[in-house]
Amino acid sequence: MLRPPRAIALTAALAGVLAVSACGQSSQPAGGGAGGVTSPSASTQPGSTMASTHNDADVAFATDMVPHHAQAVEMAELALTQATSAEVKKLATEIKAAQDPEIQAMSGWLKSWGKPVPSTMAGHGMGSMGSSESGMMSSQEMDDLGKASGTGFDTMWLEMMIRHHRGAVAMAQTELGSGSSAEAKRLAQDIVDAQNKEIAEMTALLGTLKK
Incomplete structure (x- = not known):
């Protein structure tokens, strides 16, 4: 199965987090914005790590987005077994492939x-x-x-996932405006870009199913 670019990037980011954790405490001093802590976190560059200032908005973003993504993955898994539309199954595959590694990174x-x-x-x-x-x-x-099945499931899933994605985009935009972690803000921008694109695809597909 092909993995979306942001899934690949987040896998690299997760590897960075694990590498930092294995090295113990950071030698970087504390400081930064609200909540002002300089801590090790993932870099989006493969094989590298970096210390990143984070604030309360970054913590809230990651804390809220982890279960939000988890529900999207749960919905995607339902679609992989219950959807009748090949397009819905393709979207579900892409969503799961992207959001699983993002959960791990956050x-x-x-x-x-x-x-x-x-x-x-x-x-x-x-x-x-x-x-x-x-x-x-x-x-x-x-x-x-x-409990849904057939075209009814496909329609319900698309309507729910569109709403779910819009919520994620709003949360990511809040992070872009208030966060200070470079890694978290990069992920937030990825979410805005990718999920807005998927919203457009799902909206178009929903229109064909309702004809």
Whole structure:
């Protein structure tokens, strides 16, 4: 299976995080913005690591985006077994391939920043953020999706994933405006670019299914 470029980049980023963790404490001094900690984190350059200043917005972005991505992966896995449209299955494959390594990279950043990593096992909820704000599906919506089949599933999945992606784009735009970690902001821009493109593809596909 071909992996999207951002999935490849995030795999390299994760390798950087693991390399930093293995080396123990950073020799860089503390400092920086709100929450002002200089900590080791992943570089998007393969085989390299770097110390990166991060702030509270970066922590919030990674903390909220991990379970958000986890739910998208859960939805993608449902599509791989229940969708009837080849296009939906292709999108699901691409989403899973991109977001799995992004979850690992963001989890690595949180660990390197000394912050708790949220569970990826409970994709139905996301802390204090409401589903209308983040695009997250409720438990009932996920249950309904799991019970759907045929074209009805494809249509429901596209509608839900469009909303989910819009929530992710909004979260990423907040990070771009408020974050200080270069790595986190690069990922946020990747999310904006990739998911806006996928929203356009899904919107067009949804239109063909509803004809």
